[in-house]
Amino acid sequence: QVQLKESGPGLVQPSQTLSLTCTVSGFSLTSYHVSWVRQPPGKGLEWMGVIWTGGSTAYNSLLKSRLSISRDTSKSQVFLKMNSLQTEDTATYYCARVGDGTYYPLYVMDAWGQGASVTVSS
Amino acid sequence: DIQMTQSPASLSASLGETVTIECLASEDIYSNLAWYQQKPGKSPQLLIYYANSLNDGVPSRFSGSGSGTQYSLKINSLQSEDVSIYFCQQNYDSPPTFGAGTKLELK
Numbered sequence: 001q002v003q004l005k006e007s008g009p010g011l012v013q014p015s016q017t018l019s020l021t022c023t024v025s026g027f028s029l030t031s032y033h034v035s036w037v038r039q040p041p042g043k044g045l046e047w048m049g050v051i052w053t054g055g056s057t058a059y060n061s062l063l064k065s066r067l068s069i070s071r072d073t074s075k076s077q078v079f080l081k082m083n084s085l086q087t088e089d090t091a092t093y094y095c096a097r098v099g100d101g102t103y104y105p106l107y108v109m110d111a112w113g114q115g116a117s118v119t120v121s122s
Numbered sequence: 123d124i125q126m127t128q129s130p131a132s133l134s135a136s137l138g139e140t141v142t143i144e145c146l147a148s149e150d151i152y153s154n155l156a157w158y159q160q161k162p163g164k165s166p167q168l169l170i171y172y173a174n175s176l177n178d179g180v181p182s183r184f185s186g187s188g189s190g191t192q193y194s195l196k197i198n199s200l201q202s203e204d205v206s207i208y209f210c211q212q213n214y215d216s217p218p219t220f221g222a223g224t225k226l227e228l229k
Contacts (some may be wrong), residue, residue, distance in 0.1 A: 045158075045166065045209055045220040060217045094165055099213075105171055107213035108156045112165040 022095030128221030145210035154214035
């Protein structure tokens with residue numbers, strides 16, 4: 001079945017770089033797009049960016065200068081790197097499978113990981 | 123970016139009741155509207171897409187409607203397992219944006 005699982009450090013110091021990995025199973029990264037979405041504690045959802053099946057990326061303009069999404073298709077892994085972290089980046093970070101418009105519409109997220117809780121603190 | 127305004131922010135209802143959650147887009151999104159359910163401590167799950175298409179496995183007591191800038195999620199015969207936060211999301215334009223959420227509790 002379709003699964004996504006985020007992994008990474010739970011604590012990052014201010015000004016440092018966050019690195020997260022999303023390991024997927026049950027589908028191929030060359031057949032489905034994958035997005036990252038974050039949720040600060042007790043708050044709403046913010047779309048961060050997407051890596052398309054062809055390997056190109058698109059980012060939320062609010063985060064674009066700090067964010068990088070990449071992948072290793074042989075390992076079925078998608079990576080998120082975000083630099084210059086501040087306390088307001090404290091959130092649960094989710095990776096999610098994105099529709100391609102054939103069944104699910106583009107940008108609709110039909111499967112989500114369990115989330116990785118990240119705290120930015122010294 | 124397209125702004126999504128959800129109402130109410132919170133809602134308390136009794137078992138068996140019918141509840142409705144509204145979502146207003148800042149511009150026409152041509153029914154490119156999805157609803158997600160987030161149970162306490164869990165990740166969001168897709169309920170509805172294209173404003174009114176029920177995702178596989180979602181109970182038929184959930185339904186979506188709307189067009190243009192105004193959309194709604196209706197839950198008939200509220201069950202205890204429906205206690206969740208519900209988010210709308212527009213997928214018409216990038217970046218996809220979410221409403222702030224509606225917290226549904228049992229009365």
